[in-house]
Amino acid sequence: MPHLVIYYTANLDRETDMTALCRALADTMLGIQDEAGKAVFPIGGTRVLAYPAAHSAVSDGGAAGRLANTHTGAASGDAGDYAFVYLNLRMGRGRASAIHKQVGDALLRTTQTHFQTLFAQRHIGITLQIDEGQEVFDAKHSNLHPLFNKP
Numbered sequence: 133m134p135h136l137v138i139y140y141t142a143n144l145d146r147e148t149d150m151t152a153l154c155r156a157l158a159d160t161m162l163g164i165q166d167e168a169g170k171a172v173f174p175i176g177g178t179r180v181l182a183y184p185a186a187h188s189a190v191s192d193g194g195a196a197g198r199l200a201n202t203h204t205g206a207a208s209g210d211a212g213d214y215a216f217v218y219l220n221l222r223m224g225r226g227r228a229s230a231i232h233k234q235v236g237d238a239l240l241r242t243t244q245t246h247f248q249t250l251f252a253q254r255h256i257g258i259t260l261q262i263d264e265g266q267e268v269f270d271a272k273h274s275n276l277h278p279l280f281n282k283p
Contacts, residue, residue: 133173133177133222133223133224134161134173134177134178134179134221134222134223134224135179135180135181135221135222135223136157136158136161136179136180136181136219136220136221136222136239137181137182137183137219137220137222138150138153138154138157138180138181138182138183138217138218138219138220139182139183139185139217139218139220140182140183140184140185140215140216140217140218141184141185141188141190141214141215141216141217142184142185142186142188143213143215144184144215144217144250144256145184147215147250147254148246148247148250150182150184151182152246153182153242153243153246154180154181154182155180156242156245156246157180157219157239157242157243158178158179158180160238160239160241160242161173161178161180161235161238161239162175162178163238164231164234164235164238166231172227172231172234172235173223174277174280175280176274176276176277176278176279176280176281177276177277188216190214190215190216190257191214191257193213193214194213194214194255197213197214197255214254214255214256214257215250215254215255215256215257216256216257216258216259217243217247217256217257217258217259218259218261219239219243219258219259219260219261220260220261220262220263221235221236221239221260221261221262221263222262222263222264223235223262223263223264224264224267225264225265225266227264232262232264235262236260236262239260240258240260243258243260244258
């Protein structure tokens, strides 16, 4: 942990590099430090995974976007088909609420930066949620952590 899972409308695959977004978000998470200067997240446990939705329906299907473009004469890069990105960070319990805010703000900034150009060209919604909770079962099997736990 932490695991950041991204679900997004598949129309974005034609318009942006989601692998680059994943790397930028992972780097953001790895760069976050607490008030003592200690990394908030372990290198070996940090994961960012993105999944395009094979099927989706967003809002009104683009009708309002097409109407807005007609009335304003705006040259939108899309035909009214909306895009959506949902980011959900799941982390283990025990971090202060100030850390939650710091992490959320940093991830949102990174996401906004990634989509900045596209946001100006098309209709897109972005949601970021952070979950923290008691696991009812938590098992791990990994040989990644030893790579980063060297003295």
